[in-house]
Amino acid sequence: MKKVILPLLVALATCALSTQSFAETLKIGVQAPITGSYANEGQGIDNSVKLLAEQINAKGGVMGRQIEVFSCDDEGTAMKAAICAKDLVNKGVSMVIGSYTSTCAEAAQKTYFKAGVLQTSDGTADSLTEKGYWTFLRNSFPNSAEADYVADYMIGTKKYQRIVVISDFSSYATGLAEATVSAIKKAGGNVIAYEKVKADSQNFTPILTQIKSKKPDAIFFAGYYTDGGQLRAQQVALGIKADFIAGDANDNPDFAKLAGSAAQGAYIVNVPTPGMLPYDVAKDFLKSYETKFGMLPPSIWTLMNADGMRAIIHAMEQNKSFDTKKAVEYLQAMEPMPGITGPIAFAKDGNRIGSSYMTFEIQADDSYRVAHKQ
């Protein structure tokens, strides 16, 4: 008898296993810079998608289907992003989380649109939602929202009279700077100069000396922290007594390290840092992220992407359908749902509605103090 039971059991087990692997799953792609300059951001996105998938699967999956995650490393380059897009579409994913940079999200957009695959990215370039691809959902707030906030803060709250705007030549920085200049002008502000600097050129004193002679009372810098910290240090060294306000890409601990003792009193505009999020969803998510990966998410962008994924799955569950088009229609019409990074709702063009920008003032010990909230 024993001789019969064993093969039978084996046969049964194989059968069970194979049905398991043939069972329909919900395939989710991750397109993120898992290696390269933005590796820590990319790994953050990858980690948070895997964490969410694990949590949802433990609760029985999405309408009975288990989530299967496919990650593709775009290395932060447009070329690899296009390859990733094709690869993920071929694997049959129904949604893609990422990428981190606007450039990579943009390079992959069309492929996802043609395949009807949903894409949710934290890219802030306004051009992402200007193409009319219904598949694209921005889970962050666009540059223009930041520009509006900055203009409102500089003109409405601080009442600056003579503003200088500086950017580098990257598409992100020029986009933000141009949007800010026009927002300031719309608010009735006075932009006395708009200057561009070469990123990584280190020596900004010649241009700052020229700016000094124009006697500004505020300088807005739209570039990245590596230049921002040095600009701030050289501004103070030249005795320019203007307030220094820097855009979201300056929200990095290295900004204060580069500026040294000059960092104190500089302002940085960004959405809240992960640790500052007041929502219960955020606290729970951060806790499980830390337990699983032994560290906190690298930045707010990780959480924005996690929110994008949560929103799409929420829409599918509400619709009781895996149809991507229906999910987008639901998202564009729904009441704001509680997210890790605040209420989530989407406009008709795929932009996330609202914005939660804040101004932080750097303190003597390099910590942030919230100077202004929207």
Place this chain on the structure above:
Amino acid sequence: MDTFFQQLINGLTIGSIYALVALGYTMVYGVMRLINFAHGDMVAASAFVGLTIYTQVMGQSATLFSVIMIFLLAAVSMACVGVILERVAYRPLREAPRLSAVVSALGASLVIQNGIMLLWGPQMRIFPELVPQVYWEIGGVVVSLIQVIILILSLVLMVALYFFVEKTRMGAAIRASSIDQDAARLMGINVNTIIATIFIIGSSLGAIGGLFIGLYYRGITFNMGWQYGLFAFVAAILGGIGNIPGAMLGGMLLGLFNAFIAGYVSSTWSDAFTFILLIIILIVRPTGILGERVAEKV
């Protein structure tokens, strides 16, 4: 007017860094007729070595003593690297066609650059504020302590180098080797020692330039050597490559020119104007401002 003087100070500060680095190019060229393309990367490496000396050897103490030790130790270590570089990358090729030596120099540059990246990582490293941020304002012109240190120390080094080359026996031997190596050898000069000396001097001056970059701008990256090396190389050609006072003058002029173009014309165009200036100088005076006619060796 205060803007003009401010730009003058800005230009002289960065110009003296260019000059220190340019001396390394010009001295090696003077004797060996070789452009040491690895020199810029040695400058970058020195900033990283200085940072490591500060954290590992000096225990992060920001005293005057530790700053002096950082300068000394970094200069000594880079001098050693310079001698090794000459031994490994250039000496075996001394009789080879000049193109081989140039390729070897480019290879050495890549090795050093990637070496920095592997040892210290690809991200930007940040120098501590070793020199206190002290400023003086004189009639609207602001001068900082670090600028004064850079200006005075570079001037002292350049004057010392000038007298070393012009007034000492060793200096005479260097000058002799730069005119004709074979004749110098016949006169009993050990040309190998001379070349090693040149690499020691050039590398340690470059090392001090690299530390100045770290102390002044604070952020250092593994690939910054290319940018500073290129400008210093232009400065050396501007002043007349192979000519020591020429490199000093070229460095200062380039710094000033850059500052005034960036200030009065456009900061985005300052690099383009720099190279336009180089082309004009080379058309008008092909040997550079102070360059003598170098007879081609037959």
